[in-house]
Amino acid sequence: xxxxxxxxxxxxxxxxxxxxxxxxxxxxxxxxxxxxxxxxxxxxxxxxxxxxxxxxxxxxxxxxxxxxxxxxxxxxxxxxxxxxxxxxxxxxxxxxxxxxxxxxxxxxxxxxxxxxxxxxxxxxxxxxxxxxxxxxxxxxxxxxxxxxxxxxxxxxxxxxxxxxxxxxxxxxxxxxxxxxxxxxxxxxxxxxxxxxxxxxxxxxxxxxxxxxxxxxxxxxxxxxxxxxxxxxxxxxxxxxxxxxxxxxxxxxxxx
Amino acid sequence: xxxxxxxxxxxxxxxxxxxxxxxxxxxxxxxxxxxxxxxxxxxxxxxxxxxxxxxxxxxxxxxxxxxxxxxxxxxxxxxxxxxxxxxxxxxxxxxxxxxxxxxxxxxxxxxxxxxxxxxxxxxxxxxxxxxxxxxxxxxxxxxxxxxxxxxxxxxxxxxxxxxxxxxxxxxxxxxxxxxxxxxxxxxxxxxxxxxxxxxxxxxxxxxxxxxxxxxxxxxxxxxxxxxxxxxxxxxxxxxxxxxxxxxxxxxxxxx
Numbered sequence: 001x002x003x004x005x006x007x008x009x010x011x012x013x014x015x016x017x018x019x020x021x022x023x024x025x026x027x028x029x030x031x032x033x034x035x036x037x038x039x040x041x042x043x044x045x046x047x048x049x050x051x052x053x054x055x056x057x058x059x060x061x062x063x064x065x066x067x068x069x070x071x072x073x074x075x076x077x078x079x080x081x082x083x084x085x086x087x088x089x090x091x092x093x094x095x096x097x098x099x100x101x102x103x104x105x106x107x108x109x110x111x112x113x114x115x116x117x118x119x120x121x122x123x124x125x126x127x128x129x130x131x132x133x134x135x136x137x138x139x140x141x142x143x144x145x146x147x148x149x150x151x152x153x154x155x156x157x158x159x160x161x162x163x164x165x166x167x168x169x170x171x172x173x174x175x176x177x178x179x180x181x182x183x184x185x186x187x188x189x190x191x192x193x194x195x196x197x198x199x200x201x202x203x204x205x206x207x208x209x210x211x212x213x214x215x216x217x218x219x220x221x222x223x224x225x226x227x228x229x230x231x232x233x234x235x236x237x238x239x240x241x242x243x244x245x246x247x248x249x250x251x252x253x254x255x
Numbered sequence: 256x257x258x259x260x261x262x263x264x265x266x267x268x269x270x271x272x273x274x275x276x277x278x279x280x281x282x283x284x285x286x287x288x289x290x291x292x293x294x295x296x297x298x299x300x301x302x303x304x305x306x307x308x309x310x311x312x313x314x315x316x317x318x319x320x321x322x323x324x325x326x327x328x329x330x331x332x333x334x335x336x337x338x339x340x341x342x343x344x345x346x347x348x349x350x351x352x353x354x355x356x357x358x359x360x361x362x363x364x365x366x367x368x369x370x371x372x373x374x375x376x377x378x379x380x381x382x383x384x385x386x387x388x389x390x391x392x393x394x395x396x397x398x399x400x401x402x403x404x405x406x407x408x409x410x411x412x413x414x415x416x417x418x419x420x421x422x423x424x425x426x427x428x429x430x431x432x433x434x435x436x437x438x439x440x441x442x443x444x445x446x447x448x449x450x451x452x453x454x455x456x457x458x459x460x461x462x463x464x465x466x467x468x469x470x471x472x473x474x475x476x477x478x479x480x481x482x483x484x485x486x487x488x489x490x491x492x493x494x495x496x497x498x499x500x501x502x503x504x505x506x507x508x509x510x
Contacts, residue, residue, distance in 0.1 A: 106365030
């Protein structure tokens with residue numbers, strides 16, 4: 001498989017960097033090819049702006065429309081086009097980051113903001129006008145796995161934990177970015193208590209990561225429902241007979 | 256009241272900019288003082304890096320420790336210090352952004368990443384060692400309201416909507432950033448179908464915003480539970496007798 005590893009940590013000798021190096025070594029041993037987008041090393045610009053689109057601001061064009069136009073006409077800047085080429089090449093993404101304020105570091109959020117332009121990430125329609133998203137989209141067929149370091153202990157960021165359940169905290173990324181564009185998200189690989197790992201804890205974190213990379217091509221994705229699979233009504237609300245009476249984010253998982 | 260309005264949209268003639276101008280006019284009419292952090296206009300740097308902390312990377316200091324040290328010794332860069340002064344001055348924050356990939360634009364996420372350094376945003380302990388967060392913290396006594404423009408129609412981003420419920424999508428910001436640091440989050444003010452607003456829709460959006468700003472000082476915050484309020488056990492998991500049998504994010508709301 002071709003794997004794009006997107007990495008967002010500022011320190012080359014951090015726990016995150018060590019895990020990344022172990023992960024890349026494992027991919028090579030497994031016979032996969034990989035490319036790395038090391039966002040800090042690349043000095044990735046995370047800020048969407050009209051500069052990206054060669055757009056005259058006097059036109060009052062919306063961001064989405066400007067990005068669509070630049071994408072269609074091949075006028076996106078080289079740094080975005082380079083990520084598009086990596087995306088086209090990749091069968092799988094590994095997206096690795098420390099959990100900051102219960103989400104992605106800004107430099108990584110801005111990878112999604114800038115790379116997933118209209119026409120590639122959203123605004124896709126079938127010939128019959130059906131909107132293609134949430135399980136259908138330009139990136140269908142790819143898979144993605146989050147690797148994240150978390151300061152909290154597992155219980156406090158699990159079900160009923162004070163920090164909120166990690167699965168819910170990652171819903172905007174898993175469902176709102178990966179699944180939205182057609183990418184099948186795999187269960188994440190979190191490293192808990194990341195500020196307090198001893199040697200044994202680090203060894204266990206590496207072993208767990210290697211295990212998860214072994215099953216990268218075969219693991220069952222998180223079973224989100226497809227928008228066009230018949231589970232949602234004409235207002236895009238889940239049918240009343242599915243997960244009846246519930247309104248937690250888990251209703252978007254198939255039974 | 257003193258209000259800090261944090262604004263994250265690239266286009267000065269956008270719907271967002273128009274709403275911001277209406278909102279600021281309303282604040283002035285109501286007799287409030289305000290400051291604006293217009294992140295695009297300020298060319299805000301959203302990327303946390305060791306440069307911020309005057310830190311020698313050979314020390315292998317963790318990001319959190321480096322930020323704490325720089326904060327305590329007054330060596331943070333001027334742009335972060337300026338935001339700290341505004342924060343200290345403010346009784347309330349309005350945080351306005353277009354919802355991109357179901358979260359904040361990167362430039363705004365990076366406001367939280369860079370401004371809420373250790374010692375101000377987290378890592379706060381009482382004299383007896385109690386960790387002060389989720390309802391207790393350096394920013395206790397302030398309130399905050401999100402104003403966000405959303406492409407989706409209300410039903411599709413409400414309970415059981417295909418996009419996920421907006422309250423859950425905003426949980427990392429409301430609970431994981433505001434409430435974590437002690438700030439009381441007010442119910443958000445979303446403007447739905449933002450790509451398709453006609454004149455009447457725009458007028459309604461403005462009127463609604465003005466209403467919500469009128470009650471900015473008095474509105475009941477989202478009733479999140481306090482970490483130190485007795486509702487969580489020693490593992491920081493919600494007591495079994497509270498919201499029994501549930502594990503949705505709503506369990507973190509008081510009854």
